[in-house]
Amino acid sequence: MKIQRMSQVAALALVGSLSLAACGSDSNSTSDSSSGSASGSSSASGSESAAGGGEDCGKVAIKAEGSSAQKNAIEEAISSYGDKCADAQVDYNPTGSGAGIKQFIAGQVDFAGSDSALKTEPKDGKIEADEAKKFCGSEAWNIPMVTGPIAIAYNVKGVDKLVLTPEVAAKIFKGQITKWNDPAIAKINSGATLPASDIKVFFRSDESGTTENFTNYLNKAASAVWTDEKSKSWKGKGEGKEKSAGVAEATKSTDGGITYVELSYAKDNGLAMAQIDNGGGAVELTSESVGKAVAGAKQTGEGNNLALKLDYTTKEAGTYPILLVTYEIVCSKGKDAEKQAAIKAFLKHFASDDVQKGLEEIGYAPLPDEVKTKVNTAIDAIS
């Protein structure tokens, strides 16, 4: 019987540890925002100044799902929103744009994050925009919130500055140019000493909005070389790595590596980024050059539906052409007033100057002023 008691003790210990764990706390806002700013965080300082703004806080928890490209951005926003509104919980699950829209239409999440606006043409017999409208009982709006530039990041010893044209980039990613000292690269990089080593291309092995936008760019800007339509799965050459972290990490550890990846990952991994020459001169990836591209985009939606059409072939000087815009997809008029108010409060915070400026430090570009004005108007109109 002694043994029996022993195992009962063991079982008790298990249950005990569980109930002990149940004493945990979600409130990291007060104690941890200070430690956060001590470690050089941008969000904490940004949020403290916003705290005096007296904006409304949501009263109910909201759930969102979608694009992983905006993951870091929305997490910063949720973090600083939590500092300001301790009780307003926002949970974002970065499972991918497609999954986000699907969950939104099914009414499982309160808003979706997507790298492309709701489609207005039929796919598999259904039109996304109409489906969303059916669920909301009102029009669903695409609100651009985060602009994520895609960097062509590389790792070549001794090459700090690299210029690429769409054609050369497409040929590299198609496997038609295989050496770093290929005449085609040398021609547009006259000053650089290019090694004779192999070019090692890394691509995303999982389906991703980043791949979709990058292949869209290559297809639009270098249609002669890149003949495949845009797609979420890679159609070029190279070695596939899992997620943005995988391609960035692989490029970092491989001499001669090159990849396409969101700016934040290129920055975090300390990778060099190519300048893009779309025909109007080489352009470095900066928040200004990206902002110019967003500002130059055409609005395809009507009124407060701010679906944008980016011009990948732009030849305007100082405009960085490879970027994706992440939309928050919301019901313009919702069934649950408290939920809508909470969504509105959070998006308002997300679009605020402090948050948008903070995004710049983590590798996103802030919304240009004219777009931001439209975005704010749209958010105000949510009811």
Place this chain on the structure above:
Amino acid sequence: MSTLDTAGGASAATTRSEYASGDLGGKSAGREIKNQIARIVVWGCFLIACVPLVWILGSALVKGGHMLLSPDWWSHSQAGITARRVGGGAVHAIQGSLIQALVTALISVPIGVMTAVYLVEYGRGKLARAVSFMVDILTGVPSIVAALFVYAVWVTTFGFQRVAFAVCLALMLLMVPTIVRSTEEMLKLVPNELREASYALGVPKWKTIFKIVLPTAFSGIVTGILLGLARVMGETAPLLILGPYTKNIATNLFSGNMATLPTMIDRDRTEALQPAIDRVWGAALTLILIILILNLLGRLVAHFSKVRN
């Protein structure tokens, strides 16, 4: 020689021919060298096998050890903590992992123990053979297949959300066979005399099993459960498919997301920043420790039960 023949077959025959060619008396130098080489190789195998364990545990300790020393780690969640912010803890993930393990055990233990009772005490003939065969097949079902199955039932067919309970169902598929096998071993060890004595006193069979057989095997069953728990707690694939992560503490099995240690590792491993890397290894170390403790606890219970047998 006859022993060698029946046991050895072909290899015994070669040994014999060696005997014939060499000197039959003492062990020749060649054979002695072979013997020493074998000794070195076998020791070498063991030492080589130890290398990865020491290496992995060592790196987890070095890279994640300091995280576990902070009291926040055991008392706070990651709510509002981003990749570049230090702070917060893992309590949401630890709690989620424990809750899911416990619920999985609550579903699996009755099925597993009763199946074992069936196999040892009741089952005869074709049906019992089929059950025993299926237990082995279930043992070999990859966790990703278990997860896909639950996805096909829970999400595609019924249209439910991906929630913690679905994860528990997938883990249940992995835990049941472990419990069946270990319980079965233990029930078989229960001396038949105990059963006979009970029947002789006119105690019905079900009461004999319930009051005599199962309690006698109790510690062994607990060991099986603990080892089964240790197996399912480290599973990541079902969580990737069925159990979305959240940074907040969650206790609802049927709605919303629930964090677990493997998904916490999975989320933060995609970051190249130091605070996230620290958390990854901290969570990895925490997970290894929990599994180690369950394992050792299971062995301890088994050890003491053996003394009694």
Place this chain on the structure above:
Amino acid sequence: MSSSITGVSAADTAPHGEDPKSALEGDRASTGRLGDRLFGGAATGAGLTVIALVVLIGVFLLSQAIPSLMKNEVNFLTSREWVPSGDHPRFGIALMAWTTVISSILAMLIAVPLGVGVALFITQYAPPWLSRPAATIIDLLAAVPSIVYGLWGLQIAGRYFNPVGNFVTDHLGWLPLFKAGGTPQNTIAFISLVLAIMILPIVTALSREVFAQTPGPHKEGALALGATKWEMIRTAVLPFGKPGVISAAMLALGRALGETVAVMILLSALAPGSPWSWSIFNGGETFASKIASAAAEFDSPQKTGAYIAAGLVLFILTFIVNAIARIVIERRKAFSE
């Protein structure tokens, strides 16, 4: 406890109808009592649940895979394409099957000799005080979660494999099997190594168990005839344990086939349309890693169905491998009794 990885129930060994125990258990004496019927029914119900679960896995996977397979425009078994979405889905498993099978077999080829060596160490060579702790240490390898193996391989161990891999491809690259492909740490060769470590505890635990059961007279007889320790092992222990080792190898193979996260983290995917390569210094995707990395984008039934079809193939593969393991064990039991 490690013996519980697989086993044969009493029902399997006792010939039908002439079970020596049944007379003692009072089966008949107790029939008719309500409690007995309920309890017996519950036990049988639990057993049936287990059968039902395995059958349901097959049925559900098949039923969701069929609609997608019907729409598939290429041969599911032989095609190397994987475009499961859109109006013209084209998906086949040839590449995944090759990567899964070759990496698992390689892992088995590494793990089995090593595991047998370790098991021999524990049962025959280790000093008594070391035997139990040594067994525990190896079992603890199974306590390390798959995702941690992945992280360890990616961030820590991988870079030490690169020079080894490069050496092999430089000197043996003329063989199709060793043709240089991607960075060695992202190739099938390296994941085979990691998988081998992960399945080592299974091989060791089962081999250890059968080696320990070698009948004393066999061993003593060999030693009495003047055999050295190694000759005793070769002539008595190994032949006796052979079926056990074979089934251990099969079970380990089954586990390696289904390993997911470590493979997903470590292995490079191949670009679509890459030429076929027999090289193990090449990337690829296994069934499990492909399914797991796509899990976030299961956004249409057709696409989900394609991945479920791949999962079904994996299920069938592991089913076969585990069934073989069981048959080998059963044969041995029948032989030794």
